[in-house]
Amino acid sequence: MSHRKLLFFLPFLLCFPLLSAPLHAVEDGGIANLRQTSKAFASVAREVSPSVVFIQVESVQKGIPFSPFQSPFGDDLLNVSLATVSPVFPINVSISRNAG
Amino acid sequence: MGQGSGFVFKIDKGMLSDTSYILTNNHVVEGADKIRVTFQDGRELEAKITGADPKSDIAILEIEDSEHLALPMGNSANLEVGEWVVAVGNPFGLSHTLTVGVVSAKGRSGLGINDYEDFIQTDAAINPGNSGGPLLNLDGEVVGINTAIFSRSGGYMGVGFAIPVNLAKNIADQLIDSGEVTRGYLGIVIQNMTPELAESFDIDEKKGILVAQVSEDSPAEKAGLKVGDLIVRYQGEKITEVADFRNRVALTPPGTASNLTVIRNGKRKVINVNIGTLEDGQVAASASTGTADELGLTVQTLTADLARQFDAKAGQGVVVTEVKPGSVAAMAGIRNGTVILQVNKMDVNSIADFQRAVKKRSGDKRVLLLVSDRGMSRYVVLSWR
Numbered sequence: 001m002s003h004r005k006l007l008f009f010l011p012f013l014l015c016f017p018l019l020s021a022p023l024h025a026v027e028d029g030g031i032a033n034l035r036q037t038s039k040a041f042a043s044v045a046r047e048v049s050p051s052v053v054f055i056q057v058e059s060v061q062k063g064i065p066f067s068p069f070q071s072p073f074g075d076d077l078l079n080v081s082l083a084t085v086s087p088v089f090p091i092n093v094s095i096s097r098n099a100g
Numbered sequence: 101m102g103q104g105s106g107f108v109f110k111i112d113k114g115m116l117s118d119t120s121y122i123l124t125n126n127h128v129v130e131g132a133d134k135i136r137v138t139f140q141d142g143r144e145l146e147a148k149i150t151g152a153d154p155k156s157d158i159a160i161l162e163i164e165d166s167e168h169l170a171l172p173m174g175n176s177a178n179l180e181v182g183e184w185v186v187a188v189g190n191p192f193g194l195s196h197t198l199t200v201g202v203v204s205a206k207g208r209s210g211l212g213i214n215d216y217e218d219f220i221q222t223d224a225a226i227n228p229g230n231s232g233g234p235l236l237n238l239d240g241e242v243v244g245i246n247t248a249i250f251s252r253s254g255g256y257m258g259v260g261f262a263i264p265v266n267l268a269k270n271i272a273d274q275l276i277d278s279g280e281v282t283r284g285y286l287g288i289v290i291q292n293m294t295p296e297l298a299e300s301f302d303i304d305e306k307k308g309i310l311v312a313q314v315s316e317d318s319p320a321e322k323a324g325l326k327v328g329d330l331i332v333r334y335q336g337e338k339i340t341e342v343a344d345f346r347n348r349v350a351l352t353p354p355g356t357a358s359n360l361t362v363i364r365n366g367k368r369k370v371i372n373v374n375i376g377t378l379e380d381g382q383v384a385a386s387a388s389t390g391t392a393d394e395l396g397l398t399v400q401t402l403t404a405d406l407a408r409q410f411d412a413k414a415g416q417g418v419v420v421t422e423v424k425p426g427s428v429a430a431m432a433g434i435r436n437g438t439v440i441l442q443v444n445k446m447d448v449n450s451i452a453d454f455q456r457a458v459k460k461r462s463g464d465k466r467v468l469l470l471v472s473d474r475g476m477s478r479y480v481v482l483s484w485r
Contacts, residue, residue, distance in 0.1 A: 037184070040184075040238045041186060041198070041200055041238075043240070044186050044198075044236055044238060044240045045186075045188070045198045047240045048107070048171055048186075048188055048234065048236060048240050049140050049188060049196045049198070050139065050140050050141065050168050050169075051107050051108040051168045051169055051170065051171050052105060052106070052107045052140065052171075052188045052189065052196060052233060052234065053105065053106045053107065053108070053122055053137040053138060053139055054103065054105065054137065054138040054190040054193075054195045054196070055103060055104045055105060055106050055122075055124060055128055055129065055135060055136070055137050055147075055161075055190075055232065056101065056102075056103050056135070056136045056137075056138070057101065057102045057103065057104070057128065057129055057132040057134070057135050057136075058101050058132065058133055058134040058135075058136075059101075059102075059131050059132050059133045059134075060133045
């Protein structure tokens, strides 16, 4: 590269780090924002989770001594298998209450 | 055996023991013989139902305990679409699962899940087992109760619905205080105003609630509300949606002196009304045949027998006995058994009345009908080429 060409590009080369600096700053700011958001979620989890409860409900089915849909191994096994296919509502229902 | 979620809503410190009230969905605990609640620290307690309201799908449980704080309540009216929200619950029995998303929409109604709907829609993952759990803002305040999902698979598809906390709180407080919910009652059947209806009524207002029926001896009738009135304000606040108006009236304590701003014959009018009490089963409120070929309808005068059959009054209206497939009437949802009470705001009590009224406006190729299906009235505009 001739000296004339080098002199022509020199100002641009010198300015490049200055131009790219704000981009880095934006990136750092973005990550910092995400960290803040993530902390906010974690804080909500920490504060509210102790007051949230898991509800388990039992109802006695009257008049059916044994049906092929009941688990002979107890409620827990039945519960797990049903829970994965949306227990209360049929699958083809488009809007359903999401009880377990 | 079923499972769901809930959260500590309120704590009552007693002389002998403390009581914590747990808020959840009615459908989680409905028909339960035994209810157990488990906290994050593993403590398991037996709970009993304090009160339940199937119409809003809210239930309150009580446990003898005061170990954990009640969650702070937010104001769901201040929620904005796009705002971050957090759902906490027990999807598929996986306890204390947290998912995040945004408020996708507000005021969703007409989903057919509850009698009173005003759902917050969210894309925070909600799955079977999340029911009754809180939807929270980033300040950790409850803004909704996770209740339903839209799904073709049975699981999360990005569309969940939560009952707004302002509605849930009102119901929950009543359940704790008295074990039951009392709702306000006006005694009208209403429908949303549409541009077509506005044109037929010759009014400029394109938004509001149109009164399609006023029940006899109801608070609305006593206050002088009339069929065809357009309600634009309730208690001074602008009204644009049927579901919103219905919820507001229901949440107004019976006996409250309320006011409605209506547009009647193009003039604005304020009507004062004393809100009544909604009783169970109460709703806000025909033999020769004749045809109207333009509409694709065959009608019959309402005899006493037909009136009984179609939940109508003998001599008031004509009953539809045949709807031509593909006709304008069929497309507007009119079916056999629909009772036509008015044509272009004129009462039609016989086939002759009906045919005359339709013929009179057939030049406009447009008629406004007041129809009633199983006792529920609505206006319908039929237009043809």
